[in-house]
Ligand SMILES: Nc1ncnc2c1ncn2[C@@H]1O[C@H](COP(=O)(O)OP(=O)(O)OP(=O)(O)O)[C@@H](O)[C@H]1O
């Protein structure tokens with residue numbers, strides 16, 4: 157059995173804890189019955205001992221498998237990870253979603269995507285990464301009475317993502333602590349109006365509106381101070397033709413959207429100016445989690 161889950165970029169500027177989309181970069185796990193439990197890791201995190209000894213996937217998988225399995229079996233888990241850890245590309249959401257989906261699929265129990273999403277919420281209480289990880293595409297989501305309420309839309313292939321991944325991680329937990337406890341009414345109104353405009357721009361495919369709509373006063377400036385070079389990455393991307401450029405999730409990745417024909421030019425400008433960062437262009441993912449039995 158093979159499960160794959162896409163990387164995700166959350167917030168998209170003003171949509172803190174609410175907006176997110178999926179890109180065509182994924183983590184995959186192949187699970188086979190085996191005489192003993194065993195784990196192999198390739199790609200991102202392969203040299204991280206914590207992922208071998210105390211793997212978040214295995215612990216979440218076990219939470220579900222022990223309740224669902226009629227007859228417990230051993231498995232070999234082969235992980236092929238493209239999503240870097242703690243860089244704001246939804247690595248934790250991908251693990252949560254794939255672990256829950258795997259436990260159900262291995263027992264042959266059908267799991268609706270909406271139920272998977274609500275189960276994932278117990279492990280990550282903001283829905284902006286888990287929703288695109290499950291659904292793919294662009295998503296607006298909120299949580300009401302422990303349920304994710306969301307609207308999803310596919311992203312057309314006239315657009316591409318340009319991704320800049322710094323060589324240092326930022327932990328989501330620590331990054332959230334750097335944010336203010338209170339905001340002024342002006343900042344709240346600024347983000348509500350921009351987040352609404354951004355959502356309307358995605359729904360109506362008014363891509364020229366993204367540059368204005370993606371401005372934010374709630375989180376980016378506080379977080380990007382930890383890595384001031386990111387302000388320069390953002391400026392360079394916008395000057396080179398991006399439609400929008402925002403901190404991805406809690407960072408440290410800077411995420412830009414552009415018309416497909418502009419992607420190479422923007423990628424080149426960023427690579428030239430920031431040779432120590434990983435820069436690449438990428439398609440969007442409109443499918444979300446995939447299970448192949
Ligand atoms: N492939 C993986 N296998 C096992 N655990 C992982 C894997 N990827 C991430 N994790 C777990 O998730 C943690 C990273 O979560 P964190 O929320 O800080 O970053 P992120 O999800 O990449 O960023 P963001 O939420 O801003 O998009 C890691 O420290 C590790 O515990």
Ligand SMILES: N[C@@H](CCO)C(=O)O
Nearest residue numbers: 166172173328405406
């Ligand atoms: N909305 C979350 C995304 C990262 O998990 C944040 O900004 O902290």
